[in-house]
Amino acid sequence: MNVDELVAIDIHTHAEKSCRAPLLEEALAMEEAKAKYFKNDLGQPGIPEIAEYYRQRKMACVIFPVDAECCTGMPRVPNDEVAELVAQNKDVMIPFASIDPARGKMGVREARKLIEQYGVRGFKFHPTVQGFYPNDRMAYPLYEVIAEHKLPALFHTGQTGIGAGMPGGAGLRLKYSNPMHIDDVAADFPDMPIILAHPSFPWQEEALAVATHKPNVYIDLSGWSPKYFPPILVQYANSLLKHKVLFGSDFPLITPDRWIADFNKLPIKDEVRQLILKDNAVKLLGLKSAA
Known part of the structure; x- marks a missing residue:
């Protein structure tokens, strides 16, 4: 990856399509509700398609699946499949993995293998769809492996579009994604390193x-x-947290084209804009130019 040639690094994209685990019929309703919530018309592009999308825009992306199999019963996109496909597109892609802490010792073993054999560079957690509080001690053995290798852990925070509008919110509980649980x-x-994903509505100040x-x-x-960002988030991104805020789109639910077009309209200082779009991620992920 030649970092110098990149215009931006998207820290938050999803691998939602697997060649090994076809989508179950019972998952279709949730996918339809999610597409409606985000007004997403891209569907579920495969990893090679996503890589080309970012390559054309001279961007790189962090990509990951979400393992919510234990809580939802829906098969995950396999972590090793994601890592193998990302390795074929490493000029524009950085692999993260996702392991539900409920997998216990099996999950810990898988995490170590993914790091040591597949070169995974971080881990994604989604407390609401995985049904756990981030500070639950059952997750700590998994965190210990991640911390041992000094890799980042990315946590979904705040409300989620997953299950939104479905009866009972598809049984998903928002309480797990209060960012204050991640303070512990x-x-x-x-x-x-810990990344709090998303404006954390309704817990932005937390x-x-x-x-x-x-x-x-x-x-x-x-x-x-970005046109919906609360003013206090813009204020902190422009000042106290200018070195700790990262560009992420949530692709394919939100495209970087749409995100950046709206971001350009915010009153962000020029030097801070570059930090958010690229430089903060370069430092956090330890990226180096190929030159």
């Missing part, structure tokens, strides 16, 4: 408090069009 994790694993208090906590701006 940041205190207990100070050497593990997320800003954690990120300003804990040196290892960052915020990504994915999942929302």
Whole structure:
């Protein structure tokens, strides 16, 4: 990956399509509700298609599946499949994995294998769809492996479009994704970079408090069009947290084209704009130019 040639690094994109695990019929209703919520007409592009999409825009992306199999019963996109396909597109892609903490020792073993044999560079957690509080001690053995390798852990925070509008929200509970639960994790694993994904509605101020208090906590701006960002988030991104805020789109649910077009309309300082779009991610992920 030649970092110097990139115009931006998208820290938050999804691998939602597997060649090994076809979509179950019972998952179709949730996918339809998700597409309606985000007004997404891209469907579920495969990893090679996503790579070409970003390549054409001179961007790189962090990509991951979401393992919610234990809570939802829906098969995950296999982590090793994602890592193998990303390795074929490493000029524009960085692989993260997702392991439900409920997998226990099996998950810990899988995490170590993914890091050591597949070169995975971070891990994604979604407390709402995985049904756990981030500070639940059952997750700590998994965090220990991630922290040992000084890799980032990215946590969904705030409301989610998954299950939105479905009866009972598809049984998913928003309470798990309050960013204040991640404050405990940041205190207990100070050497593990933590990314709070999304504007954390309705807990935006909690997320800003954690990120300003804990040196290892960052915020990504994915999942929302920037035109809907609360003013306090823009204020902190422009000042106290300018080195800790990251561009993320939530592709394919939101495209980087749409996100950046709206971001360009925000009153962000020029030097901060470059930090958010690229430089903060370069530093956090330890990326280097291929030149």
